Amino acid sequence: MPFVNAWFPPARRGFAIGVFGAGMGGTAISALTTVPLVDAGDIQTPFLVTAVVLLAYALLAAAVLRDAPGRAVPTAPLAQRLAATARLAATWQASLLYAVAFGGYVAFSVYLPAYLKTSYGLTQSDAANRMAGFVLLAVVMRPVGGWLSDRVGPIRVLATAFAVVTAGAAAQAFTPGLMPGATIAFLTMAAALGAGSGAVFALVALVTPADKVGSVTGVVGAAGGLGGFVPPLVMGALYGAFSSYAVGLAALAVVAALTLLFTLTAVRRFIPAQRTD
Incomplete structure (x- = not known):
């Protein structure tokens, strides 16, 4: 992250x-x-x-990567x-x-196949293919989120993104039909989570001193990983207790709504001098 950050001016970093x-x-x-690699060889093949x-x-x-000229090199002790x-x-x-945006993406990429099989009776391969579509859309939207952040600001x-996730999770809590209701809900959430993940690091690049980008992004990235680790455990526990995913999805809607409020208040107030829109 600091390697990429150093090569671009602030207006293009997103x-x-x-x-x-x-x-x-x-x-x-x-x-x-x-799975195809295991089937073609053995359990060691993917590794x-x-x-x-x-x-x-x-x-x-x-052979080809070089640090940007004039890169800020920290001199203080670790x-x-x-x-x-x-x-x-x-x-x-x-x-x-990032724990909510990227963590939500990771959580769905892990748990979505199980959810689709349980709630909609899909086969393992069909559920995996739909999960891949979710992931692909989120991946495509991540640079879009960064590009938009360069133009309208990361706060917007x-x-x-968090408003869309709130609406999508709330709608999916009622377990609508797979086509088109659930498909629309999950794809819109995928797009929002991908764009939001890109916007978070656009925000980091905007407000973090150049010599601290590496350490800040390290902490932020770890938070994203933790954010992806917790929700599948919560969803599994809630399903075991209530035999329904509705409570877990409703909880996601609440978390996204609170994060939206946090973005529009605490985060917006923190960067008025740089860019609040």
């Missing part, structure tokens, strides 16, 4: 980081290829293929830099936003 963030499409590639791809990329990166990062309000605000993009 789109650039959004394109970089589209690499989250690797989850779709993994979901669609892991060996991944190792080869990583090694090839490492060699390519070593502990001091981490403490300074923790004192930045932007670190924790962006972490909360984030507010719109």
Whole structure:
């Protein structure tokens, strides 16, 4: 993230980081290829293929990637830099936003096949293909969210994204028919979560000092991973208790609505000097 950030002026960082963030499409590639690779070889095959791809990329990166001229290099000790990062309000605000936006994307990419099989009686392959469509749309929308953030500001993009997730989750809590109701609800949420994920890092690039971008994005990225880890556990527990996903989806709607309110109040007030629209 700091590598990409350093190559672009502030007005273009949203789109650039959004394109970089589209690499989250690797989850779709993994979901669609892991089982076929196992079937074609054995349980070790996906790991060996991944190792080869990583090694090839490492060699390519070593050959062609270069740090941006004039890159800000932090000189303070690690502990001091981490403490300074923790004192930045932007670190924790962006972490909360990313935990909901990217965490929601990760959670759906993990749990959506099980949900579709249980609620709509789909086969494993059909559910996996629909999940891949969800992921693909979110991936495409991530650079779009960054591009829009460059033009209208990340606050507007984030507010719109969380409003859409609120509406989509609330509608899906009533378990509408798969076509078109549930399909529309999940695809609109996919688009919103992807755009919101791109907008979060556009916001980080806008308000974070250049020498702290790496440490801030590290914390924010970890929050996104945690945000994706918790919801599937909650959904599973709620389904076990109530034999229904409605409560879990209603909870998602409430969380998205609260995050929308947080974006329009605390986050907007935090960046009035830079860009609030």
